[in-house]
Amino acid sequence: MAAAEAENPRKLMKRAYDSFVWRLMFFFLGGALCVGIVIPYDDELLSQYISGSKSGSGTGAASPYVISMVEFGIKGVPDLVNALIMTSVLSAGNNVVFSAARTLHGMAVDGKAPSLFAKCNKFGIPYYAVIAALSFCLLSLLQLSKSSSTVLDWLVGICTASYLLNYFGTVLTYLHFHEALKQQGVDRNTLPYKGRFQPYAAWYALFGTFIMTLILGYNVFIHGQWDITTFFTNYTMVGFFPVAYVFWKVVKRTKYVKPGTADLNLGTVKEEIDLYEALYEPPRRGKIGTYFNKFFE
Structure with missing residues (x-):
């Protein structure tokens, strides 16, 4: 989905794909390994959160990362971990809304969903599809009531x-x-x-x-x-x-x-992509943007 809106997809997406495996191994497998090292399987606080006997089960307080910082007695770090968890939640939510909106937009373009969702504004954003995707976020309010x-x-x-x-x-x-x-x-x-x-x-x-x-x-x-x-x-x-x-x-x-x-x-579609790649010029983003462009070249 992101490739369709990338500035230079054949170059940028390849770079993203190549680094995906290493990022996955470093953040997820490495994080799980670290948590497994600092928190034993029979940790009392972890067991209480899992069983639900301690308040806070299902919240950020039950995170193994937070529990490890609490066990170490490092003040302020649990709050920092909670803040980092929030950024992760926002990133995940942004990804889901983007995927849902673009999927709905693509279905509408193919005639598999109402044509309303195929409409875009001058910036190319399918705003009706985005609104429809965001509306499902209201379902999270169901968590306010136990029933x-x-x-x-x-x-x-x-x-x-x-x-x-x-x-x-x-x-x-x-x-x-x-x-x-x-x-x-x-x-x-x-x-x-x-x-x-x-x-x-x-x-x-x-x-x-x-x-x-x-x-x-x-x-x-x-x-x-x-x-x-x-x-x-x-x-x-x-x-x-x-x-x-x-x-x-x-x-x-x-x-x-x-x-x-x-x-x-692909016929004309491939020809259009080849022409776009041949005529592509990196946008000017000022001194900082130019520095990062040269750094990642």
Whole structure:
């Protein structure tokens, strides 16, 4: 999604893709390793937050990072960690709103959503799609009431399954694309960016995502823990996706594009992209912007 609005996508997006794995390993795996080192599995404060016996469960106070700072007795650092968590929440919210708005806009352009969401202002922002995406943020107010917070928990569970299915569909689409490259004789080395260990890494991701989707609500199958609400929360979207797919195929009478048969000849679209890349000039951003442009060249 970001590539469609990047100034120089073939260059900038490749750089972003190359650094993604290292950023993921450093921040997530490194962070988890650090927390596992400083907080033992039987930490009393952590156990109290998990069990809900201590007030603050589900808030920033229950964060392992905050707990570690509290255990060390470092004053002021827990507040700093909470502030950093807030920036992470804002970043995640910004990403979700952006993705939802651009997805809705793209669907409207393709005729799969009301044409209203295809309208943009002079800056190219699909404001109706953004408003529609932001309106779902009001659902967070359900958490203010104990009775309505249950509904919010249902929605969170449904969204979690949707995320996994989204990744599953993305990997499946890539495998079709990879097979099309192979059958049509397109060398992957000619692409602006190519992933490593393909298509084996994609098959691994496909299998892993499929398994995670199936075991998302595994606890309801444990003897004595069956709960109809939990079951439908975790598996509603798993059933909805294939139903929606079949419904669209029947109503619109579209055909399934078999692996390797996708048309990779973009025609005028590729010519327009090539022309844009050839005529692209970096915008002038003043002395500081020029310095950073030279630094990242």
